[in-house]
Amino acid sequence: MTGVQLTACSASKPAATSTPPGARILLAYFSRPGENYSYGGRTTLEMGNTEVLAGMIGARVDCDVHRIEAADPYPEDYDETVARNTREQQADARPPIANALPSMARYDTILLGSPIWNVRAPMIMSTFTERLDFRGKTVFPFTTHAMSGLGTTERDYAASCRGATIGEGLAVRGEEVRGAEAEVRSWLRRIGALSTAKESSTQPQPSPRPS
Numbered sequence: 001m002t003g004v005q006l007t008a009c010s011a012s013k014p015a016a017t018s019t020p021p022g023a024r025i026l027l028a029y030f031s032r033p034g035e036n037y038s039y040g041g042r043t044t045l046e047m048g049n050t051e052v053l054a055g056m057i058g059a060r061v062d063c064d065v066h067r068i069e070a071a072d073p074y075p076e077d078y079d080e081t082v083a084r085n086t087r088e089q090q091a092d093a094r095p096p097i098a099n100a101l102p103s104m105a106r107y108d109t110i111l112l113g114s115p116i117w118n119v120r121a122p123m124i125m126s127t128f129t130e131r132l133d134f135r136g137k138t139v140f141p142f143t144t145h146a147m148s149g150l151g152t153t154e155r156d157y158a159a160s161c162r163g164a165t166i167g168e169g170l171a172v173r174g175e176e177v178r179g180a181e182a183e184v185r186s187w188l189r190r191i192g193a194l195s196t197a198k199e200s201s202t203q204p205q206p207s208p209r210p211s
Helices: 049-058 078-090 124-130 153-160 174-179 181-190 196-202
Strands: 025-030 034-038 041-045 064-068 109-115 138-145 170-173
Touching (some): 025 124, 034 174, 049 064, 049 109, 049 138, 049 174, 064 124, 109 124, 170 174, 170 181
Parallel strands (some): 025 064
16 A cells, blocks of 8 residues: 555556646545555655645646545554455445535546555545546546556546546655656646646746845
């Protein structure tokens, strides 16, 4: 697990696609703070790694943001979360969501984020995707991880985001997420989602010359 340790969609490889000009974008993500994996040990995060990554993305994209929250929050203890995730994966569970999104009809593009837990996104991501209509949408996954990259997210979203196209994903190691600005910017540029206005506002401004 990391972050702790997260159809036209049918291919094993993501489609070569980008966000069309004027697309309406939703950034939806699940993240867990608390005790987390870090370089073989443990660290306590006030903000989950995926939330940090989502914040970097949101600062550079004109989008609406939706944080997916579990109706039964995951434990702060790392080992307890690992055990619960194992049970949910083995049962192919669909953990209930506290703040379900009623519709995504107004969006064209979805940036879908999560940690990778045991090689795949948490099962709550399947709860989220299976209840919504993705027909005609483009989905770009992003993940934080310890060693599994995107895990099986591309394949899983190809199955659960029925009617969507899966675009290029972004995977960032959880321990390195706070230094991922350049990687985020490059990915957003490649998928055509980078907002020029927002990007300019995130750049350091030169100090005024003394008069």
